Amino acid sequence: MIANASGFFVGLHVEDLGVRLAQHLLIVGIALAVAFAIALPLGVLAARNDRVRGPLLAALGVVYTLPSLAVFALLIPVFGLGLVTTEIALVGYAQMILVRNIVAGLQAVPAPMRDAARGLGMTDAQIFAKIDVPQALPLVIGGLRLAAVATISIATLAGKIDAGGLGALLFAGLDRDDPSRIVTGSLAAAALAIGVDAILRRIERVAIERAR
């Protein structure tokens, strides 16, 4: 079927696609939002505190290198099948990328620039909002982009543990030996990753332009 170009599109399994895509976006959206909410304070703390930075990044690096299937396997006995297990795993994976980039972004803010801000009478909160954030933003958005792409890809595993998403389409295809589901699920996940990457790249460029 795949070899036949005209049959290729006919064979795509589109009836579930909208729902699965929406589920996938929801899974990824929740994961990134929660991951960022955790990564931001961790990143700020690590950027400011030398003693926290090394151990924290090392620990997150270990989490990052665990095989994703193994992580799901470890979490299922505790949290069961479904969305919770999926989100915990995804949030864990995204931490490394997000925290590392937040740290890099904050540390790249030149010390004299912060000194000038302090000398002009900005409070710590004002220095953070008016100087650190705009200066660190390109690297932070770059981290979000990488994390988004990785999360979209890993989130396909959610389909295996009853959390839905494009992975559900893909695994259903595998179970029923239905190539149209497999192809549709895979292509949609890839297209989603590419699309999100392109959008965030554009935002990143704007941020770079504004931070220079």
Add this chain to the structure above:
Amino acid sequence: MPGASVSIRDVVVTYPGADRRAVDDVSLEVPAGEFVVFLGPSGCGKSTLLRTINRLVVPDAGEIFVDGNDVRGASPETLRRGIGYVIQAVGLFPHMSVAKNIGVVPELLGWEPARIDARVDELLALVALDPARYRTRLPRELSGGEAQRIGVARALAAEPRVLLMDEPFGAVDALVRTSLQDETKRIHRALGTTIFFVTHDVDEALRIADRIVVMNAGKIVQADTPLHVLARPATPYVEALLDTRDTVRRLSLLRVSDALSQSERSPGDAPAIAADATLREALALLLAGSTQLAVADRNGAFVDFASIRAALAASAAAA
């Protein structure tokens, strides 16, 4: 707004882990409107001392008063918003336009946008940059000299009565540097702000200071007018640092009007020189081949080698 007096009393600063004091029991009384230059090699404590005035550095001992008020009396932020602060050109915020940069402190103080806009234009004019051309520019679109002018404008935005300048012209080339020094002097005369200026450049210090505070190893070695420091160096260290035996250097601090002499002879076709030109300039003209120079607008007055020598001797005696 005229300047404020600043009183530094027995200030000691020791950085954590350092084996000696960065500022070692320093006291200094600065009257309102004075242009004070902290001069010395790197590591002498001049920057640290400057930074105690706006509490960027907190002394381990001692007190600092601005207009009689202890700098610890208000929050550090409130204090700093009332004190201008200029550092090398990197201190401009690259993601903000020139107008936004200049408006930082007024915005922190909660001024109305219209008032900030008007103030930005006023300050750009003060630092001799065309508001229409510059207010929307980004720092990366400025030359080093322009960026530094914006830095000065930003520091003056909320009409501070004290201005701190930490090696502000260190990153610009020599020619631009001289014109920035002249601009700073002009602004000082126009506003009467009390200025503290840190530099390791002796010529810069001589050129702009009302009073030079020479520092070494955290202590003030001598604090006096440029002419007095040159004519009467307090220690061999000051003598070496300022190369005080270079009398030509001292001539650059004296004016033609300090060395006037009345001529019996007619000045004839002697070249003219302005009364406020430096004696160094006069000397250069004389060396070019004249025996005397006619002083413009001082009928009959002239300067020659003898009158320059006399002025030099008088300046040493006065010191």
